[in-house]
Structure formats: structure tokens, C-alpha cells
Amino acid sequence: MxxxxxxxxxxxxxxxxxxxxxxxxxxxxxxxxxxxxxxxxxxxxxxxxxxxxxxxxxxxxxxxxxxxNALPLQEAIDRWIEPLLVKPAARAVLDLKSKLEGHETMTKPDFVMQTYIRCTQDALWAALTEASAHAAYNFMCQDVRRDGDTLHFQTPDGNEMLVCRETALDPKTRIASTFEPKWAPGVPVSQIVYLIAVEGPFCALTLEHYNIPPAAADGIADGWARTLSGLKTWLETGESAKFLSPQVQ
CATH class of the missing domain: 1.10.10.10 (Winged helix-like DNA-binding domain superfamily/Winged helix DNA-binding domain)
Structure with missing residues (x-):
């Protein structure tokens, strides 16, 4: 601090x-x-x-x-200002394969966020791949279900909010996925990559988001700050954490 x-x-x-x-x-x-x-x-x-x-x-x-990287600022605000909200929700990532297969190294991400979590590599991998885990920390979705390589995120009213299809998995170190928003019509599919590195008792988690539509950039950045803060809190305390925005409280 x-x-x-x-x-x-x-x-x-x-x-x-x-x-x-x-x-x-x-x-x-x-x-x-x-x-x-x-x-x-x-x-x-x-x-x-x-x-x-x-x-x-x-x-x-x-x-x-x-x-x-907004997470350190978000965590400072959460520590002294924002109340911790525990409530059903979830959020996630959209859909498409393209540049993540073969051209990823030639493309710079539009958004990068990194945080350090005191947990095991196995625990972080499970939190990013198991549907029930996403439902514990994702800030907007009540229910998350897996259908093969695809995760479906639903809001508390039962509407589908997000669809994410895994396009590449390097066990315990890297997940590439599509990010297909369902919360608004016409939002194009983009791509995300999770990178996991072990540093002593911590895991360094880096989130890279590619091909973000300019009109959605601010909302997506805010959503990632809330989602990754919830993930860190849940893994470190064992308590479900939902950092809801004022618009949905």
C-alpha cells in the first residue's frame, strides 16, 4: 500500500x-x-x-x-470505502477463435489487468475453469453452466448475459477464450487470455483482452476490476464476493 x-x-x-x-x-x-x-x-x-x-x-x-492496472486502486477503495456485497451473480468472457490461434504474438491486447492472489495454482485454475466457481465471484451472474468447452452465464432474472468458449488450454498456466456479450444487441465477439504464474505463496494472474469494441471499453474495464477483485477475495477468504456496480445494487 x-x-x-x-x-x-x-x-x-x-x-x-x-x-x-x-x-x-x-x-x-x-x-x-x-x-x-x-x-x-x-x-x-x-x-x-x-x-x-x-x-x-x-x-x-x-x-x-x-x-x-486498476486493481490496486480498486482494492484500496474496497478496503476503506466500498462495502463488500455478497450476492448471486457472475460475469465472464465472450466468443471467437481467430487471432488467438497463431497470430496472438503479433497482436497487442487492448486491455491488460494483473493481480496477485494468495492461493495455490490448482485452486486458481479451478476457479477459472469450473462453472460453479465463476458463480461465486462473478459480479453480475446468478448461475453459470458448462456445455463442453463453453461457459454460459445467466443473470439473476434468468437471462443469458455472456457466453465464453475456450479455444486453447495449457493446463494450469494459460486459458484462451472467446467473449460473447449477450447483455446488449450488436456487441461483437472479442477474445481473452488468462495467464497464471506461481510466485512463492502467490499466483500472479494476468488478464489480456483483445479486440474490445471502443464503445464498450469503459464498461468492460470496470467489469474486469469487479470480477477479478471478487475472484481474489473468494480465493483468499473462502467467502463468495460480489462487487456490484451502483447501477445494479
Missing amino acids: DALFKALSDPARRILLDSLRSTDGQTLQQLQGQLDMTRFGVMKHLGVLEEAGLITTKKVGRFKHHYL
Whole structure:
């Protein structure tokens, strides 16, 4: 928590975060244009933000892309401001195979979020693959059922909200899936990837989301912050956690 507030205390670092909030996935060269300082100076600020968990990076070819990671801020807000809501719900990911099979390394994700969870690799894998587990922490869905390689998410009123079809599984380390929204007509299918890495008693979970429709970007980012916060809380406490938005409380 100290690293978080230290990172936020500098106005230059807040400018970098604001820039990533506006346009995620920028390179060092793009971000350098936001500040009147040397390339090395910007790199130092980005290092502080990454150490605090406020940004995460992905290298594609020769370029490193930087992404705003909202989870540390969300967790700080949840700790002191937001009440923990326990209520049936769930949320998830949409549908399509395309670029995740063979071209993924050539494409940068539109959105990246990372969190560290005190749990075993087996427990995190089960939480991401078992339908009943999704229903314990997903913030919008009451019921989740599996049909082969596909997860169907339903809201408390029985309507289908989301369909996710797994397109690639590397046991306990990587899940690629489609993300097909059903909550609004005409929202195109996008793709997500979960990456799991063990770091001592913790698991580092990275979520990458590809081909997000621009009009849906803000809502999807907010949804992931609530879903992954619920996942972390559930795995670390054993209690079902639903971080509902004010619009659905």
C-alpha cells in the first residue's frame, strides 16, 4: 500500500496514468511525448508505477506496451470505502477463435489487468475453469453452466448475459477464450487470455483482452476490476464476493 501512495504522489506519474486511462497500450516513445523530460526520466517513473502494480506491460516484437492496472486502486477503495456485497451473480468472457490461434504474438491486447492472489495454482485454475466457481465471484451472474468447452452465464432474472468458449488450454498456466456479450444487441465477439504464474505463496494472474469494441471499453474495464477483485477475495477468504456496480445494487 505504501508503494501505491508513493507512486500516486508524483504529478508526472499521475499524468502518465491519465494518458494510459485515455489510450491504453502505449509505448515508451508515445508516453514520453506527455512529459517534458528525458526518455530515461520517463522510464524511471514507469518503473515506479509498475513496481506499485499500477501499470503492467506486454512486449510485442521490439516494443513494450504499457497498460493501466486498476486493481490496486480498486482494492484500496474496497478496503476503506466500498462495502463488500455478497450476492448471486457472475460475469465472464465472450466468443471467437481467430487471432488467438497463431497470430496472438503479433497482436497487442487492448486491455491488460494483473493481480496477485494468495492461493495455490490448482485452486486458481479451478476457479477459472469450473462453472460453479465463476458463480461465486462473478459480479453480475446468478448461475453459470458448462456445455463442453463453453461457459454460459445467466443473470439473476434468468437471462443469458455472456457466453465464453475456450479455444486453447495449457493446463494450469494459460486459458484462451472467446467473449460473447449477450447483455446488449450488436456487441461483437472479442477474445481473452488468462495467464497464471506461481510466485512463492502467490499466483500472479494476468488478464489480456483483445479486440474490445471502443464503445464498450469503459464498461468492460470496470467489469474486469469487479470480477477479478471478487475472484481474489473468494480465493483468499473462502467467502463468495460480489462487487456490484451502483447501477445494479
